[in-house]
Amino acid sequence: MTDNICWIIPPGIFIRTFHSLLTVGIFTALCVTDTDLNHAYQKGQWLYLSAYLLLLILTSIFYFISCLLDPGYLPKQQYQVRKRTISLSSSSESSDEDEDEASRGEDARMLRKSKRSPTAVKLRKCPICKIEQPVRTKHCEDCQRCVRKYDHHCPWLENCVGERNHRYFWIFLLLQSALILWTVRITWGGFTSQTTFTDWLHSNAIFTLVLLILLVAAMVVISLLCCHSFMLFNNQTTWEFMSRHRITYLKNLDESYNPFHEGYLKNCVKFFFYCPYQKWEVMVEKYCTPSGGIV
Incomplete structure (x- = not known):
């Protein structure tokens, strides 16, 4: 069944749609539950809401730029092997x-x-x-x-990272790291204490699931940000380093x-x-x- 879905839906569309739905799903879950985002909306704290939404939108924009921008494909016509003054040792x-x-x-x-x-x-x-x-x-x-x-x-982009989109990929990692850490803070603040574990799990099931997703994402994204920052400062690529x-x-x-x-x-x-x-x-x-x- 999964193979049939992947065959019908191109991998790029499937992955980018999944990323978008996951982002919107987490945001929606935190808006409708007892969190700082919900409190900010109820109290009219528009600056807090606007800042979070701006970060979320910018992260999504740079994600799709990294996905859809030509990473630096070599034009086949322009770089056909041509006769030139070459010596073979x-x-x-x-x-x-x-x-x-x-x-x-x-x-x-x-x-x-x-x-x-x-x-x-x-x-x-x-x-x-x-x-x-x-x-x-x-x-x-x-x-x-x-x-x-x-x-x-x-x-995760279903695209190469190369000379043309590497800068946008780095900015995406930076913004995504900030968004994840902020969302972890919001999620953590939503947990409530209960007398029994069953009651606690029932009350905090959504927050637990969201937090697990965020922690896994944080480890991956922040690690990538650190690695690509090192590459940036040294003008190296992952391929050259490895x-x-x-x-x-x-x-x-x-x-x-x-x-x-x-x-x-x-x-x-x-x-x-x-x-x-x-x-x-x-x-x-x-x-x-x-x-x-x-x-």
């Missing part, structure tokens, strides 16, 4: 293994800084999309597309070295405010010698 005749087994047959090509000295940067050809991938690009098996500055495929030893442009560098790190402030400014796609190849090339070492 003898050591690069066999392709380097990447995170996916499908990448084993990819063509690793050496770029040149000049006609005399090839750098250690390698552009890979995606064996599925048949296009040349810029640095930090990875093919997503779920989306079946190559994504710029690929971070991960998020099942699979550094398999990535062609990172595996030969020193373990503690990040060629994309430009200082914490500059990393943050570029993350939030820099809109054009960045040429990450240039940042890797300027730190590499012809032999693949760091200058």
Whole structure:
């Protein structure tokens, strides 16, 4: 039965609808029960209500932006593998293994800084999309597309997190964390004491269920916020952090070295405010010698 439902309803629509219904359901449950939200409405405390509603609406907006925005898909027509001045070193005749087994047959090509000295940067050809991938690009098996500055495929968004939507995903995590913590406070205030456990459970059944959902969500969302804040400050992606030893442009560098790190402030400014796609190849090339070492 579940398989039939998933076959009829696209996963993206199912997940986003479930997220929306869960959010609205919890909000409604807290509005109609004896909580601070209900008291604020009855007493006309519109500032309190407006602040909570604004946070809820903003969280939903950034959730759907993260879901629906192109994460940085590589246009197949624009990046078809083209003839260019490329030299293949003898050591690069066999392709380097990447995170996916499908990448084993990819063509690793050496770029040149000049006609005399090839750098250690390698552009890979995606064996599925048949296009040349810029640095930090990875093919997503779920989306079946190559994504710029690929971070991960998020099942809760049913979308990739990449160069174009990563900032909105981080803002969503921040707002969602604040909303969850505030809602935990409201839920906790709704619990009432009873003489017996049966009476207590009967009186607080809704609050108990809501609190359990919120605590699980809090652990996941706040953990993700901390992880992505670390990535933001260091100009890293989850894929690069987890699979550094398999990535062609990172595996030969020193373990503690990040060629994309430009200082914490500059990393943050570029993350939030820099809109054009960045040429990450240039940042890797300027730190590499012809032999693949760091200058």
